[in-house]
Amino acid sequence: MDPHLLRTFLAVAETGSFSAAAEQLRYTQSAVSQQIAALEADLRTPLLTRRPVALTPAGERLRGHASILLVRLAAARADVTRAVAPPGRLIVALTPLAWHPALADALALLRTESARLTARLRLAERDQVVAAVATGEADLGLVDGFTAPSDPLRLPDTGGARAIGVAESPAVVAVAASHPLARRRRVDLSDLADAYWIDAPAVAAHTRLPVDGLRPGLRYDGQDVTVLAGLAAAGHGLAVLPEPLVTTHPSLTGVPISAPRLVHRVELVRIPAHLTGGEPAARLAALIEHR
Amino acid sequence: MDPHLLRTFLAVAETGSFSAAAEQLRYTQSAVSQQIAALEADLRTPLLTRRPVALTPAGERLRGHASILLVRLAAARADVTRAVAPPGRLIVALTPLAWHPALADALALLRTESARLTARLRLAERDQVVAAVATGEADLGLVDGFTAPSDPLRLPDTGGARAIGVAESPAVVAVAASHPLARRRRVDLSDLADAYWIDAPAVAAHTRLPVDGLRPGLRYDGQDVTVLAGLAAAGHGLAVLPEPLVTTHPSLTGVPISAPRLVHRVELVRIPAHLTGGEPAARLAALIEHR
DNA sequence: ACACCTTACGCAAGCCGTAAACATA
DNA sequence: TATGTTTACGGCTTGCGTAAGGTGT
Numbered sequence: 001m002d003p004h005l006l007r008t009f010l011a012v013a014e015t016g017s018f019s020a021a022a023e024q025l026r027y028t029q030s031a032v033s034q035q036i037a038a039l040e041a042d043l044r045t046p047l048l049t050r051r052p053v054a055l056t057p058a059g060e061r062l063r064g065h066a067s068i069l070l071v072r073l074a075a076a077r078a079d080v081t082r083a084v085a086p087p088g089r090l091i092v093a094l095t096p097l098a099w100h101p102a103l104a105d106a107l108a109l110l111r112t113e114s115a116r117l118t119a120r121l122r123l124a125e126r127d128q129v130v131a132a133v134a135t136g137e138a139d140l141g142l143v144d145g146f147t148a149p150s151d152p153l154r155l156p157d158t159g160g161a162r163a164i165g166v167a168e169s170p171a172v173v174a175v176a177a178s179h180p181l182a183r184r185r186r187v188d189l190s191d192l193a194d195a196y197w198i199d200a201p202a203v204a205a206h207t208r209l210p211v212d213g214l215r216p217g218l219r220y221d222g223q224d225v226t227v228l229a230g231l232a233a234a235g236h237g238l239a240v241l242p243e244p245l246v247t248t249h250p251s252l253t254g255v256p257i258s259a260p261r262l263v264h265r266v267e268l269v270r271i272p273a274h275l276t277g278g279e280p281a282a283r284l285a286a287l288i289e290h291r
Numbered sequence: 292m293d294p295h296l297l298r299t300f301l302a303v304a305e306t307g308s309f310s311a312a313a314e315q316l317r318y319t320q321s322a323v324s325q326q327i328a329a330l331e332a333d334l335r336t337p338l339l340t341r342r343p344v345a346l347t348p349a350g351e352r353l354r355g356h357a358s359i360l361l362v363r364l365a366a367a368r369a370d371v372t373r374a375v376a377p378p379g380r381l382i383v384a385l386t387p388l389a390w391h392p393a394l395a396d397a398l399a400l401l402r403t404e405s406a407r408l409t410a411r412l413r414l415a416e417r418d419q420v421v422a423a424v425a426t427g428e429a430d431l432g433l434v435d436g437f438t439a440p441s442d443p444l445r446l447p448d449t450g451g452a453r454a455i456g457v458a459e460s461p462a463v464v465a466v467a468a469s470h471p472l473a474r475r476r477r478v479d480l481s482d483l484a485d486a487y488w489i490d491a492p493a494v495a496a497h498t499r500l501p502v503d504g505l506r507p508g509l510r511y512d513g514q515d516v517t518v519l520a521g522l523a524a525a526g527h528g529l530a531v532l533p534e535p536l537v538t539t540h541p542s543l544t545g546v547p548i549s550a551p552r553l554v555h556r557v558e559l560v561r562i563p564a565h566l567t568g569g570e571p572a573a574r575l576a577a578l579i580e581h582r
Numbered sequence: 583a584c585a586c587c588t589t590a591c592g593c594a595a596g597c598c599g600t601a602a603a604c605a606t607a
Numbered sequence: 608t609a610t611g612t613t614t615a616c617g618g619c620t621t622g623c624g625t626a627a628g629g630t631g632t
Binding site: 308309320323324325328341342 | 585586587588589
Binding site for chain 3: 621
């Protein structure tokens with residue numbers, strides 16, 4: 001169970017191909033084959049079926065562990081290595097829907113305080129945001145999701161990063177103004193099982209909505225919220241979105257959700273130990289928390 | 292950051308000696324030296340001071356990460372490997388104070404149900420109990436600790452094990468019946484900062500009591516609750532213990548604690564995925580939970 | 583001087599790449 | 608037959624042990 005082997009195992013699992021994984025990791029196809037064979041020999045269990053390449057049940061379990069392990073390993077390295085962070089650096093990773101104008105304000109204030117601050121925002125998926133913070137690639141993270149009111153988000157276990165809620169807003173079903181649903185006062189999500197939904201995993205992990213059986217009609221793989229809103233406005237399907245976002249979009253109507261009780265929640269992700277000093281990241285975290 | 296290197300690093304950190312670590316891991320002293328050197332070269336940071344051997348700040352941080360990583364690695368291996376658990380096996384790991392007669396009853400009931408069940412109890416420290424469950428060495432774990440009422444125990448992050456509370460009882464200060472304190476109706480822990488305490492880390496992690504400055508007068512390194520109670524009864528010092536335990540001991544008096552609010556709490560540790568079936572462990576968990 | 587960690591060096595095992603063999607759609 | 612994984616084999620690297628060399632108490 002060398003971390004090296006776990007990394008190539010993950011690559012194979014993700015790409016679904018030995019050769020693609022080899023190319024991605026700059027190995028030969030043969031090396032990947034040997035590494036997988038070594039891993040299977042070590043665990044005395046087949047992890048993948050070949051032709052087609054797919055995960056066995058044991059492989060599925062290993063996949064979950066492996067991704068966590070590799071992040072924690074990187075986090076450990078970052079935590080030990082990180083001696084003195086470059087003082088003028090501030091990298092914030094965030095999911096698209098975690099964006100809030102207040103963040104812009106806080107950043108602006110920060111830039112007036114510290115003369116030459118190089119701030120950088122990076123959009124990414126939720127798991128990648130948490131991983132980036134854990135590994136020190138980002139100094140701060142903002143992630144979002146839909147949960148029951150005041151329930152924490154169920155984030156993946158990754159490194160020693162901690163998350164605290166910083167904002168909650170009502171969740172609504174966003175529909176085109178012309179849509180019949182737009183005239184409803186409120187709606188129960190389970191009544192909409194037959195409707196078509198816009199699946200935009202890179203924007204909002206709709207998969208995690210606490211309602212099963214929602215049928216995706218159109219899939220959008222980009223990260224731009226505007227595009228998603230535009231698709232909904234054009235009548236391509238429904239989407240659950242935070243209410244403030246829908247309100248600012250003229251051709252969208254937000255229908256309150258009667259059940260299940262659902263809010264859009266934003267959480268700030270940070271590594272406790274590394275934000276005690278007066279670094280820009282600590283300052284920004286404080287600004288966001290006590291907004 | 293090979294797991295191999297992490298393991299020897301931990302051994303050196305624990306033993307405080309390269310040669311002792313080498314002996315423990317069946318290496319030569321030279322190999323350990325080379326491994327530590329490799330680790331330090333990889334991380335570009337000194338982890339240990341030699342002569343005397345002690346952890347640098349970076350080493351301290353790595354120690355925390357390494358122990359978690361190794362447990363998770365073992366947990367991953369166990370989770371993937373564990374194909375079919377031997378049906379008649381049931382290993383329960385527990386901390387000494389997590390014992391409860393109800394556990395004996397549940398086990399007895401289980402043995403009447405399953406004809407040939409080989410049950411086994413293993414006493415260990417709290418972290419080791421969690422680790423044993425995570426790695427599959429134990430099927431079920433019971434850990435205890437002192438917290439505020441209905442607060443969960445702050446367990447170390449180890450593997451994918453989950454803990455749920457199964458019992459709470461009042462915490463009292465146990466003193467010899469002849470002790471002046473025995474006549475008090477109740478007592479504030481912070482008033483007892485000057486008293487002598489019995490430090491028994493293997494029985495109860497008193498270090499974790501939410502009160503600082505308690506001065507240990509006598510240290511007991513065994514795991515036997517009876518011995519600890521006996522020491523308290525003999526007047527060697529005070530000890531915070533669960534009230535039921537003190538009540539059953541004739542020569543001990545339990546003085547209720549007025550502040551801080553404190554209870555003795557027992558939690559059941561288990562791996563969610565592996566207890567869905569009708570295995571003995573799942574059965575026992577259900578019996579304990581719904582007692 | 584002694585205990586203990588580090589360095590030098592040789593050997594064995596591990597690991598990757600090339601290339602040929604093999605399997606499946 | 609084409610695509611893609613496995614096996615065979617050679618060369619290089621890694622990592623341990625033995626033994627000699629430092630270094631602080």
